[in-house]
Structures are given as structure tokens and as C-alpha cells.
Amino acid sequence: MATKYTILLLGSGGREHTIAWKLSQSDMLDKLYCAPGNAGTAKHGTNLPFQDSDFQSIHQFVIANNVNMLIVGPENPLVLGIHDYFLETPELAGIPVIGPAKHAAMLEGSKDFAKEFMARHTIPTAAYQTFNAGSFNSAVDFLDTFHAPYVLKADGLAAGKGVVICATKEEAELELREMLLNSKFGKASEKVVIEQFLHGIEMSAFVLTDGNSYCILPEAKDYKRIGNGDTGLNTGGMGCVSPLPFATPEFMAKVEDRIIKPTISGLQIDNIPYKGFIFFGLMNVNGEPFVIEYNCRLGDPETEVILPRLKNDLLELFHLVATNKLSSAKIDIAEETAICVMMVSGGYPGTYAKGMPVHGISNIQNALAFHAGTAFNPTVNQILTNGGRVLGLTAIAPTLLEAKNQVYSQLPLITFDGCYYRDDIGLDLLHYVENLTNTNE
Ligand code: AMP
Ligand code: GLY
Numbered sequence: 079m080a081t082k083y084t085i086l087l088l089g090s091g092g093r094e095h096t097i098a099w100k101l102s103q104s105d106m107l108d109k110l111y112c113a114p115g116n117a118g119t120a121k122h123g124t125n126l127p128f129q130d131s132d133f134q135s136i137h138q139f140v141i142a143n144n145v146n147m148l149i150v151g152p153e154n155p156l157v158l159g160i161h162d163y164f165l166e167t168p169e170l171a172g173i174p175v176i177g178p179a180k181h182a183a184m185l186e187g188s189k190d191f192a193k194e195f196m197a198r199h200t201i202p203t204a205a206y207q208t209f210n211a212g213s214f215n216s217a218v219d220f221l222d223t224f225h226a227p228y229v230l231k232a233d234g235l236a237a238g239k240g241v242v243i244c245a246t247k248e249e250a251e252l253e254l255r256e257m258l259l260n261s262k263f264g265k266a267s268e269k270v271v272i273e274q275f276l277h278g279i280e281m282s283a284f285v286l287t288d289g290n291s292y293c294i295l296p297e298a299k300d301y302k303r304i305g306n307g308d309t310g311l312n313t314g315g316m317g318c319v320s321p322l323p324f325a326t327p328e329f330m331a332k333v334e335d336r337i338i339k340p341t342i343s344g345l346q347i348d349n350i351p352y353k354g355f356i357f358f359g360l361m362n363v364n365g366e367p368f369v370i371e372y373n374c375r376l377g378d379p380e381t382e383v384i385l386p387r388l389k390n391d392l393l394e395l396f397h398l399v400a401t402n403k404l405s406s407a408k409i410d411i412a413e414e415t416a417i418c419v420m421m422v423s424g425g426y427p428g429t430y431a432k433g434m435p436v437h438g439i440s441n442i443q444n445a446l447a448f449h450a451g452t453a454f455n456p457t458v459n460q461i462l463t464n465g466g467r468v469l470g471l472t473a474i475a476p477t478l479l480e481a482k483n484q485v486y487s488q489l490p491l492i493t494f495d496g497c498y499y500r501d502d503i504g505l506d507l508l509h510y511v512e513n514l515t516n517t518n519e
Contacts, residue, residue, distance in 0.1 A: 081397060082108040084144055087123070088130035088160070089151025090114050092420075092450035092470040093378035097151060097392070098122040099448070100385045104393035111145065117461045118449025131155050133163050141169055147396065150177030150354070153375050157187035157235060161353075174400030177354040178374050182345065185356070185372040189231045189240075189271045192372050199344035201337055203369045206273035208233070211258045220272055221250050229273045232257055234266030238314060243275070276370065278363035281322055282380055283333050285342075286395060289352045291405035292342050293395065294334065296320045296387045298380040299507070304427060306502045313427045314467055317503030318418045319478070320383040323511050324362060333360065333367045341372075353399050382448050382470045383416035415481045418472040419489060419503045420450070424496025426466035434463040434495040441491040444484050445473045463494055478504055478511065 083106055087094055095118030101107050102122040110123030113130055128135035131154055140148065148164065150156055159180035164170040177183075184191040190208040195201075209217035221228055228250035232240035240263055244250035257267035284295040298320040304310040337358060345352050357373035357380070376384065385392065389410040398404045423430035432451075439447050439461065451465015469492060473485035482504045489499060 080106065082106055083147045083393060083397070084109040085111065085123075085147045085149055085393075086126075086136065086140060086145045087112045087115075087119070087149045087151060088136070088155055090116050090119075090130070091151065091378045091465075092118075092418075092448045092467065093376055093381040094151040095119050095448045095450070096381045096385050097149065097376075099446070100388070100392045101149075104391045106391065106393045106397060109143075111139070111143065113139070116449045116464065117452040117454040118447075120454060131158055131160075133158075133160060136160070137163075137167065137170060140173065146173055147400065148173060148175045148177075149396065150175065151375065153183065153186050153235065153373065156180070156183040156354075156374050159183075174396075175353065176396050176399060178352045182350045182352045183374040186374040187235055188233050189371075190233045190269050193271055193273075195344060195348070196369060199340045199347070201340050201344070201369055202367065204229070204274040204276050206271050208269055208271050209254075209258065210269050214254065214258050217254055217258065217270065217272060218251050221247050221254075224272075224274055227275050229275050230254060230257065231271040231273065232263045232267035233269035233271060234263070236263040236266040238312070239263070240266055276361040276363055276368055278361040278368075279324055280370070281325060281360055281362060282377060283330075283338070283358040283360055284376065284380070284384060285338055285356050285358075286399060286404070287342060287352055287354070287356060288399040288402050288404040289345065290342075290402065292338065292356075293404060293407050293409045294330075294338065295355075295409070296384045296411050297322055297325045297330070298377065298383050300377060300380060301500060301503055304422075304500075306500050311427050313422070315377065315379045316420045316422070316500045318377075318379045318383045318416075319504045319507055320380075320387060320416050323478070323507055323514070329362060329365060329367065332365075333358070337367055337369055378450070379418045379420055379448075379467075379470045382418040382446075382472045386416045386446060386472055386474050387412045387414065412474070414474050414476050415478045416472055416474040417478070417481045417485050417504050418448070418470045419485050419499050420467050421469045421471065421489065421492060421494075421497055421499045422467050423451070423463055423465070423494075424498055426498070430466055431496060432462070432464050436461045436463060436468065436492065436494045438492040439469070442471070442488050445471045445488040447471055447492070468494065468497070478507055482508065
């Protein structure tokens with residue numbers, strides 16, 4: 079009989095709703111549980127009342143419900159060692175976990191570890207050095223080896239706030255003092271990486287790996303700032319596009335040869351098993367790719383544009399990862415363009431209200447509505463906002479322009495108090511294509 083899976087999916091964002099949506103299309107899925115999930119994952123499976131880092135509850139639930147695959151969406155449980163916990167617990171050890179063990183997750187969990195890994199395996203990245211409180215004065219001197227702007231990175235996880243780009247040396251010195259001497263990010267800033275600022279176009283590449291072979295998933299560009307024209311505060315991501323007109327086959331071949339292959343072989347050389355996704359944050363510097371960060375998971379909202387373009391059965395791919403047979407997979411990607419626009423709560427990424435009723439999701443016909451910060455309240459029979467990023471709307475169409483027009487025609491159909499979204503997701507890429515066309519004419 080064909081393998082069937084009872085899955086526990088950890089996480090509660092737009093990424094997890096998208097993974098749940100994709101898994102629900104698989105014949106290999108028997109049952110899907112999500113911890114803690116959101117109102118979107120509840121449409122495809124059963125949400126559970128415990129957090130994604132509550133190892134005890136995860137353990138008990140997996141055993142009591144015959145779960146035979148754990149899929150980890152966010153980085154936190156991975157960096158805390160959920161995969162190791164399974165391997166080290168006899169009754170859980172045989173259950174495959176999609177997401178790397180703690181040592182490998184340090185590629186995301188420690189900037190210093192990631193930079194050392196890249197240096198050791200000659201993977202192109204910005205020049206850098208790492209400092210601690212004891213070497214504060216050397217850190218200040220090291221700033222003189224670069225020109226403004228200065229890039230400072232807290233070594234550990236700092237809720238996405240640990241990278242600070244300073245316009246002047248004075249600002250950088252103050253920031254260094256805050257991080258190293260005044261524990262700005264607690265333990266996460268006990269060490270700080272100072273690195274060269276790279277000028278270029280940012281994008282992300284993704285692979286799924288069983289540790290030996292890998293499949294390349296669609297690339298994506300995330301719009302990180304809150305305001306139109308890339309202005310204002312950094313967020314978790316306000317929108318995404320895939321594919322990217324500047325990610326030419328020539329550029330992607332360089333990414334594969336210089337970055338993806340040496341990363342996979344580097345993990346093998348260093349004896350670090352890896353089963354799961356690797357997210358490469360890249361800078362395209364005049365056509366040459368550099369790594370600016372690794373993540374040990376899929377991105378959010380990148381997932382909301384990657385998975386709608388993936389024609390493969392995602393659960394079959396996970397099965398091949400679990401059984402070390404990913405080399406037999408053949409990835410099939412739709413050529414169309416996917417765009418996701420995030421609808422967020424007023425005030426995000428600062429303080430915002432929760433519990434606002436969300437209206438109109440059922441009106442959406444020409445887009446996919448992926449829930450992020452939402453919760454279903456059965457007492458009022460209503461979906462309510464439950465986070466800063468509330469919903470990601472994804473349209474997929476033959477061209478970038480059509481996808482953009484499609485998603486923006488659907489967005490006004492959903493309403494909640496304080497709703498905000500950027501008006502310009504994909505606009506820079508349309509201009510890029512126009513310029514290319516004009517130059518070639
Ligand atoms: P990270 O958390 O490492 O992705 O950094 C957050 C953001 O800071 C990135 O998405 C880039 O926009 C920017 N960044 C990080 N490192 C560099 C760098 N070396 N040069 C230029 N920008 C950078
Ligand atoms: N959207 C960026 C991330 O998931 O890290």
C-alpha cells in the first residue's frame with residue numbers, strides 16, 4: 079500500500095497556511111494537524127492548542143495520534159532543537175522531521191557560524207569580522223576598514239531586528255556599544271558580526287535537501303519595508319514576487335555552482351546532516367551572487383509565491399527527503415508569475431490592535447487568500463485579526479503585469495479595521511522589464 083502520512087505541522091503564519099494548502103492536495107495525506115495554526119490552516123486540518131516550541135506537548139500528541147511526519151515551518155523550534163529532540167527520544171526517533179537539526183540550524187541561528195561556514199567552503203559573501211564585549215575597541219577600529227554605510231549583525235536570533243545598517247561611523251559605534259556592552263539583544267548580541275555593505279539587487283533562492291541531493295525551488299523577491307517605495311521600518315515582509323526578471327538562467331547557474339553546491343557539499347564535509355529547506359538571502363552585485371544570510375526554513379511571504387508555482391506533490395517531495403531519495407525527484411515549476419501582497423494591521427510593525435473582524439474572504443475568486451495572523455472565534459462565528467500580518471493575497475497569471483493587476487483588483491474585497499497594504503508590490507520589476515525592453519529597442 080502507498081505510504082500515507084499523518085502530519086503535525088508546526089507554526090502559525092502565512093507560510094504554514096500555504097504549506098497546509100499544498101499538502102491538502104496530496105493523495106499521500108491522511109490527516110493534518112497544525113500547532114498552533116491559524117484560521118487558514120484550520121480549513122485543511124485540525125489546529126492544536128499548544129505552541130510550536132512546546133516539545134512536551136508535541137511529543138505527547140505525536141505518540142497519542144500516530145503522527146508519522148513532523149514538518150517545521152518557523153526557525154525557532156529548529157534552533158531550539160526539535161529535530162534533535164526527536165532523534166534522541168527512542169519512541170520518536172523513527173519519525174521523519176522536515177527541518178534541520180540544531181547544529182545545521184545554526185546557519186540561521188548564528189551569523190558568526192554562517193560566516194565561518196561560508197569562509198571555510200569559499201562561498202561568496204561580504205568581508206567580515208566577529209567581535210565580543212572584550213574586543214569592543216578592535217570592533218570600532220575595524221569600522222575604519224569600510225566606508226559608510228556600516229552593517230552590524232547581532233550573532234543570534236533577534237526577532238528579525240538584529241541587523242542594523244548605520245549611515246555614519248558615529249551611529250555604528252553607538253550601535254556597537256548598545257549591542258556588545260549594553261546587551262541590546264540580550265544573549266543574541268554577545269557577539270556581533272561587522273561586514274562590508276554590498277550594493278546590488280536583493281533576492282532569495284530556495285532548495286529542499288535530504289542532505290545529499292537537492293531540488294531548486296522558485297526564487298523570490300521580498301518587499302521588507304512597511305512603506306511604498308521601500309520606505310519606513312523593516313517588517314517580516316510586505317509582499318513577494320516569483321519569478322524575477324533579473325534572475326536570468328546565467329545568474330541562477332552562478333547561484334547553483336558557487337553557492338548551492340558548495341553549501342550542500344560543505345554540510346557533508348563538515349558532517350552536518352540536513353533535511354529540509356535552505357533559504358539563501360542573496361545580493362546580485364553586478365551579476366555576481368553573494369550570500370547575505372542563510373535561513374533554515376522557507377520564507378514568509380516567499381512561501382506564498384513559491385508553492386503556488388510548484389506543480390509537484392509537496393508531500394511526495396517530503397517523503398523522498400525522509401527516505402533519502404530526493405535525487406529521484408523531478409521538479410516542475412509553473413512559468414507563470416505569482417505575486418503576494420500582505421494585508422497588515424494598522425500600526426504594524428509597531429503596536430497594533432488584535433481581534434478586528436475580517437470580512438470578505440469568501441468574495442475572493444481570482445486569488446488565493448493565505449491567512450497569517452488570524453484566528454476563528456466560534457462564539458461570534460467570525461474570523462478575527464490576531465497578528466500584525468493578517469492575510470497574504472496571492473495571484474498567479476501568465477505575466478507580471480497581469481498577476482499584479484489581478485491581486486490589486488481582489489485586495490479591496492477583504493476589509494478589516496485599520497487594514498493597510500503596499501500599493502507597489504512588483505512595480506520596480508515592471509519598471510526593470512520596461513527599461514530592458516526600451517534598451518533593446
Ligand atoms: P539579514 O537579516 O541578514 O537578511 O539582513 C536584513 C537585511 O539587511 C537584508 O535583507 C539586507 O537588506 C540588509 N543586509 C544585510 N547584510 C547586508 C550587506 N552585507 N550589505 C547590504 N545589505 C545587507
Ligand atoms: N520574508 C523573510 C523571511 O521569511 O525571513
